[in-house]
Amino acid sequence: MVNNLIKIKILLVEDDENIAHTLIDYFQTLDFLIHWSSNGVAGLKSIKTFVPDVIVCDLMMPVMNGEEFYKTLKKNDSFNSIPFLIISADSSIDSKLKQLRLGANDYIIKPFKFEELVYKIKNLLDYKDTILLDKKQIKFNKLNLNLKTFENHLDEFLLENIMSNFDISLLAEHLNMSNSTLDKTIRKKFRVNISTYVRQFRLEYAISLMNKGFESITEIAFQSGFSSASYFSTSFKKYKSKTPKEYIKTIKVK
Numbered sequence: 001m002v003n004n005l006i007k008i009k010i011l012l013v014e015d016d017e018n019i020a021h022t023l024i025d026y027f028q029t030l031d032f033l034i035h036w037s038s039n040g041v042a043g044l045k046s047i048k049t050f051v052p053d054v055i056v057c058d059l060m061m062p063v064m065n066g067e068e069f070y071k072t073l074k075k076n077d078s079f080n081s082i083p084f085l086i087i088s089a090d091s092s093i094d095s096k097l098k099q100l101r102l103g104a105n106d107y108i109i110k111p112f113k114f115e116e117l118v119y120k121i122k123n124l125l126d127y128k129d130t131i132l133l134d135k136k137q138i139k140f141n142k143l144n145l146n147l148k149t150f151e152n153h154l155d156e157f158l159l160e161n162i163m164s165n166f167d168i169s170l171l172a173e174h175l176n177m178s179n180s181t182l183d184k185t186i187r188k189k190f191r192v193n194i195s196t197y198v199r200q201f202r203l204e205y206a207i208s209l210m211n212k213g214f215e216s217i218t219e220i221a222f223q224s225g226f227s228s229a230s231y232f233s234t235s236f237k238k239y240k241s242k243t244p245k246e247y248i249k250t251i252k253v254k
Helices: 015-029 040-047 065-074 093-102 114-137 149-160 166-173 179-190 194-211 215-224 229-238 244-252
Strands: 009-013 033-037 054-058 086-087 106-109
Touching: 009 015, 009 040, 015 033, 033 040, 033 179, 040 054, 040 065, 054 065, 054 114, 065 086, 065 093, 065 114, 086 093, 086 114, 086 194, 093 106, 149 166, 149 179, 149 194, 166 179, 166 194, 179 194, 194 215, 194 229, 194 244, 215 229, 229 244
Parallel strands: 009 033, 009 054, 054 086, 086 106
Antiparallel strands: none
């Protein structure tokens, strides 16, 4: 059994009443605070008054499904950093990879063991806490970033949206700039275009995961926001002149 999971707030979005009530009963035995919504629309209403530590959401639901619910939340700065865990009866790899590519933090296939779900929730929250603590420690050797207002806002947005396939216009809006002004500013400061800057940021983030002990190339790729492990590996080799596996080996011998 998992210990020390006291008063964690969970928003459960699930249209199956039997599954929902079973999960509610189980979570309550662990002293979780849990709120249930039966679909994405109801979830959007609930989250305004019940801001959770983590969201557990079914994928296939009427009115608004889990994917639509997640995409809506990602557009809201108040809620887009809440860990989001998908549960689904769809066991296809395409469905799983699609949700992970969109930015979901995890994907669990029904039926699952409740204890597995609890451990995944705990690990997500522990990981989020670690990232927040380490935020200022991430180094970008090649980019040689300075601690200035523009860079801070830029990197903060990229870090908070590291697993999302966001549109550049969203980044520009966050920085109160037009797309063209953002592009000119990044080119002037870093001698690269926006897409290259974002890709290098993701690669440096991947390196920080490797330094923390992550070894699965697929996991590192998705955690760093790459659309596929193969694209990540190709980009990494161009960036560091080593494959990810070769780089991990150099870390181990240090």
